[in-house]
Amino acid sequence: MRRVLGIALALALASSARAGDAASDQARLEARLGPDVGRQVGALVDDARAAGLPTDPLIARAFEGASRGADAAGIVNGVRRQSGAQLAARGALGAGSQPDEIVAGASALLAGVPADSLARLRLARPGGNLVIPLVVLCDLVARGVPADAASVAVVTAARAGATDGALLRIRERIHSGIENGGAPAGTAGDVVRQWLHESPGGKASKQQQRGREPEPQRKKAP
Amino acid sequence: MRRRSFLVPGATWLALALGFCVPGARAEETPFDVSPLAARSLAARGPLALSLAAEPGSFHWAFESGLPLGIGRRAAAGRSASMLGPWRLDAFVNAVHDREDATTLAGVGYALRLEHARERSATWLGVARGGSQAEGDPEARLRLGAGLAHAFKGVHTELEWVASGVLFRNDPRWSKERKYRYAFYDSAGTPKGRDTTVFDAADHSAFWNTGQGSLRWRAGRLSVAAVAGLSLGDGVTARRWAQGAVEWQLTRRVLVLGSLGERPAPSLVFHSEAHPRSMIGIQFAPWSSLGWAMSGSLQPAALAWKSEVLPDDRLIVRVHLRDVTSAEIAGDFTEWKPVALERLHGGWWYQVFRVTPGVHRVQLRLNGGAWRSPPGLPRADDGPGGPSGSLVVMPADD
Numbered sequence: 001m002r003r004v005l006g007i008a009l010a011l012a013l014a015s016s017a018r019a020g021d022a023a024s025d026q027a028r029l030e031a032r033l034g035p036d037v038g039r040q041v042g043a044l045v046d047d048a049r050a051a052g053l054p055t056d057p058l059i060a061r062a063f064e065g066a067s068r069g070a071d072a073a074g075i076v077n078g079v080r081r082q083s084g085a086q087l088a089a090r091g092a093l094g095a096g097s098q099p100d101e102i103v104a105g106a107s108a109l110l111a112g113v114p115a116d117s118l119a120r121l122r123l124a125r126p127g128g129n130l131v132i133p134l135v136v137l138c139d140l141v142a143r144g145v146p147a148d149a150a151s152v153a154v155v156t157a158a159r160a161g162a163t164d165g166a167l168l169r170i171r172e173r174i175h176s177g178i179e180n181g182g183a184p185a186g187t188a189g190d191v192v193r194q195w196l197h198e199s200p201g202g203k204a205s206k207q208q209q210r211g212r213e214p215e216p217q218r219k220k221a222p
Numbered sequence: 223m224r225r226r227s228f229l230v231p232g233a234t235w236l237a238l239a240l241g242f243c244v245p246g247a248r249a250e251e252t253p254f255d256v257s258p259l260a261a262r263s264l265a266a267r268g269p270l271a272l273s274l275a276a277e278p279g280s281f282h283w284a285f286e287s288g289l290p291l292g293i294g295r296r297a298a299a300g301r302s303a304s305m306l307g308p309w310r311l312d313a314f315v316n317a318v319h320d321r322e323d324a325t326t327l328a329g330v331g332y333a334l335r336l337e338h339a340r341e342r343s344a345t346w347l348g349v350a351r352g353g354s355q356a357e358g359d360p361e362a363r364l365r366l367g368a369g370l371a372h373a374f375k376g377v378h379t380e381l382e383w384v385a386s387g388v389l390f391r392n393d394p395r396w397s398k399e400r401k402y403r404y405a406f407y408d409s410a411g412t413p414k415g416r417d418t419t420v421f422d423a424a425d426h427s428a429f430w431n432t433g434q435g436s437l438r439w440r441a442g443r444l445s446v447a448a449v450a451g452l453s454l455g456d457g458v459t460a461r462r463w464a465q466g467a468v469e470w471q472l473t474r475r476v477l478v479l480g481s482l483g484e485r486p487a488p489s490l491v492f493h494s495e496a497h498p499r500s501m502i503g504i505q506f507a508p509w510s511s512l513g514w515a516m517s518g519s520l521q522p523a524a525l526a527w528k529s530e531v532l533p534d535d536r537l538i539v540r541v542h543l544r545d546v547t548s549a550e551i552a553g554d555f556t557e558w559k560p561v562a563l564e565r566l567h568g569g570w571w572y573q574v575f576r577v578t579p580g581v582h583r584v585q586l587r588l589n590g591g592a593w594r595s596p597p598g599l600p601r602a603d604d605g606p607g608g609p610s611g612s613l614v615v616m617p618a619d620d
Contacts, residue, residue, distance in 0.1 A: 032557070060554030060583065061605070067558035068593075068607035078606060103581045107612065110603035131581060135612045139600030142609070171600060 022046060025059055032063060037072045044079050053086045054099040057106070085109045092118035093130065104134035111141045117151035124159040132164035136171045140188060143178060149185040153192045160196055170195055271494065275479065275503020282501050286316040286494050311336050314494060316353070329353050333491050335367075343372045350491040359487060360388035360428065360457070367492045378438040384488040386430040390457060396426035430455030432488040443471040449496075453486050461486070467497060474545050477505040522546045522588040524597040525569075529613065537577040537615060539563075540570050541596065546588050551575075551596075553584035553613065560587065582613040 025045055030038030041062045045055045061082040065075035089105030090097055092115040097105070105118050121133055133154055140150035157170055170191055177187035275282040312335045331353030337346040348367040369382035390396065402418045434451030450464040465483030472478050481497040490496045526542035541563060543549055550560040555577040563571035583602050585593040592608060595601050599611030 057554070060558065063558040064554070064583070065606045067552065067560075068605070070606045074606065100580050104612070104614075107581070107583075107602045111601075131614060135581065135600045135602075135614055138602060138612065142601035142603065168600075 021055075022049065025055065029059060029062065033066055033075065037062075037075055040072075040076045041079050044076070044083055048083050048086065051087065053083065053090065054103055057086065057103050058082055081110065082106060088115055089118060092116070093122050098129065098131075100131045101129065101134065104131045104138070108134050108138040108141070111138045112147050113137055113141055113151065114147055117147070117155065120151065120155050121158060124155050129164075132167055133158050136167045139171055140174060140184075143175065143184065145174070145178075145184040145188045149188050153188040157192050157195060160199065162195070162199075166195070166199075269509055271505055271507040273479070273497075273503060273505040275497070275501035277499050277501035282318070282499070282503065284316060284318045286314060309336065309338055316494070318498070329487075331362075331491055333365075335492055342374075343370070345370050346492070348492045353487050353491050360390045360393075362487065362491075363387040363389050363427070365488060365491055367488075369492070376439060376441065378436075378440070380436045380438075382434050382436075382489075382492070384432045384434075384491065386432070386455070386488050388428050388430055388455070388457075390426040390428065392423040393426055393457075394421075394423040395457065396424050397421040398424040426457065428456035430458070430488065432486060434489055445469040445471075449485065449489070451485075451489055453488065463489075465497070469495070472504075475507050475510050477507070479503055479505055522591065524586055524588060524594070527596045527598040527611075529615075531579075531615060531617070532574075535576055535578050536574055538572060538574045540566070540572045541586065542570050543588065544569055546571075548589055550587045551584060552587070552593070552607075553610075554582050555584075558607075577613075577615050579615045579617045582615060583610045584613045585610050 022045075026038065026042045029041050029045070032038070033041060041058070045058050048058055049055050058079050061078050062075050065078045070078065085106035086102050088109055089102050092109075093101055093105050108118065109115060117137065118130075118134070121130055121137070125133065137150055137154045140153065141147050145153070153170070153174070154167065157167060162170065173191045173195075174184075174188050177191060178184050182190075269287055271286045273282070273284040273286075313333070314335075315330065315332050317330045329352055331350060333348055333350035333353075335346050335348040337344055346367075346369045348365075348369075350365040350367065351362065353362055353365075363386075365384055365386045367382060367384040369380055371378060371380040373379075398421070400420045400422060402420060403415060404418065405413050405415050407413055430453065432451055432453040434449060436447060436449040438445060438447040440446075445468070447467045447469075448464070449467070450462075452460060452462050454460040463484055463486060465481055465485050467479065467481040469480075470478040479497060480502045482500045484499050485496060487498075490498055523544045523546075524541060525544060528540040528542075530538050532538055537555075539551065541549065541551075549563040549571050551563060551573060552558050552560045553575075555575055561573055561575070563573045566572050583605065584596060584599070585607060586596040587593050595609040595611040596613075599613060602610040602612040604610065
């Protein structure tokens with residue numbers, strides 16, 4: 001009985017906190033955007049909250065639009081696009097995705113990365129955090145690397161065991177190559193191939209890149 | 223040659239006062255500054271400039287202070303607007319050292335220049351007194367100058383005439399004859415008279431004319447100029463002279479300069495950028511305005527970004543910037559309100575923000591320009607304000 005009471009109390013507290021958050025968000029929105037736009041954005045935020053999506057990026061998107069002089073329709077559309085992208089990102093990355101992964105995935109989708117690339121990235125790093133791979137993927141596309149080439153580059157590196165640090169270094173090398181006049185798609189592929197070659201598990205990585213499991217090491221006959 | 227003590231001259235203090243007490247004279251960007259001829263203006267260069275240069279067998283320093291005396295008002299858009307239309311009055315003081323002794327002033331000059339500037343041309347009238355006075359030069363009493371400048375594609379031309387009233391002091395070439403009569407007695411005791419003529423060195427006023435033409439070619443931060451002229455007048459033989467000069471705008475405030483050839487003093491008085499002799503050096507103008515010289519080629523640049531997570535969800539951001547007078551950051555953690563960065567040393571700027579761990583979008587703005595993605599950060603999707611950066615904040619280590 002005591003346990004049931006504890007659970008009920010916890011649920012009540014959580015519900016109360018969410019209601020407090022909602023009221024606070026609504027007040028912030030109306031103070032910054034005006035009552036009318038604030039209510040429209042607030043409704044989208046409430047929908048996202050009900051769907052279990054992060055809400056801070058939606059409010060931030062509304063504030064960004066307001067600070068850059070977007071009109072009411074532009075602000076509401078921007079929030080709606082962000083909300084839709086978050087929903088799609090969670091669908092591609094899996095229901096158990098972290099809020100930061102959903103935010104980074106939404107940014108990647110809005111930059112033009114296809115949803116199936118997010119799903120392949122999840123498969124390439126199952127159980128691992130995907131924030132940095134998604135940020136790198138979004139960066140490459142924003143810098144002009146075609147979405148399919150960027151996806152192949154990041155998924156290949158992630159599948160080969162690239163850590164977050166390695167992915168950020170790969171991003172910098174691709175960036176340098178593009179700045180030095182390299183074609184974005186070719187540069188991304190070249191840098192990842194070079195990284196696979198240089199990385200400690202280079203041979204195994206190359207085999208993984210070709211989609212085969214590495215052959216087990218055979219003992220030489222005496 | 224008259225020498226003045228380096229420690230005493232009131233003119234130097236006047237110049238210092240002009241330079242240090244009127245930083246407000248640092249020009250706002252005016253229609254003059256965007257003109258191709260803006261580089262000629264003291265208003266753009268700022269109220270103070272110090273040149274240090276090495277010349278064959280000697281060392282050169284020159285101090286200049288100038289004020290744009292135009293009357294301005296603040297326009298509705300926040301830009302300053304001249305109430306004098308295309309007219310502007312510049313006043314400046316310069317001091318240079320004696321060639322043999324770097325601690326002794328060789329001359330202090332004062333000049334006023336009234337300029338009427340159009341989009342690609344300018345005419346000016348000037349009046350000056352004093353100025354650099356090398357060994358053997360006469361003292362300049364008054365100089366009147368007039369000039370006409372025009373900017374063609376990439377090349378600025380200027381024709382100029384300077385008339386100088388000069389004074390040769392105690393010069394034996396213009397001696398004054400004096401006769402002395404005195405009497406003496408000869409051996410017989412008879413008084414006799416005799417005339418003796420004495421020639422005393424005398425002051426002599428003369429009128430000099432200097433005509434000159436210049437061509438200046440400018441590409442980015444580099445400027446190459448050729449100046450040639452003819453000086454003639456009473457007391458001197460006609461003199462042809464020419465000088466080539468190269469300038470490299472290292473930063474907005476620092477100009478690297480080099481010149482080959484000599485220019486006479488009348489050629490220098492209305493030009494703050496002129497160099498008297500062959501030399502290599504730098505000019506430092508601490509309050510130069512955005513419109514100065516080759517600043518059109520000095521694009522503000524963001525070079526590097528460093529951020530460090532501090533306890534209590536604080537994030538210190540340092541950004542390495544070049545040729546920047548103001549910098550702001552806006553992001554979701556500032557609710558997209560611009561927050562000004564504070565200047566550190568060595569081109570670094572910083573600010574501390576309260577940022578929760580997670581993925582954030584951020585933008586940077588330099589000199590009030592367009593919002594851009596900060597340097598080094600991965601790009602996020604473009605929002606309504608243009609390119610943004612992705613800032614990934616990890617939780618602070620406990």
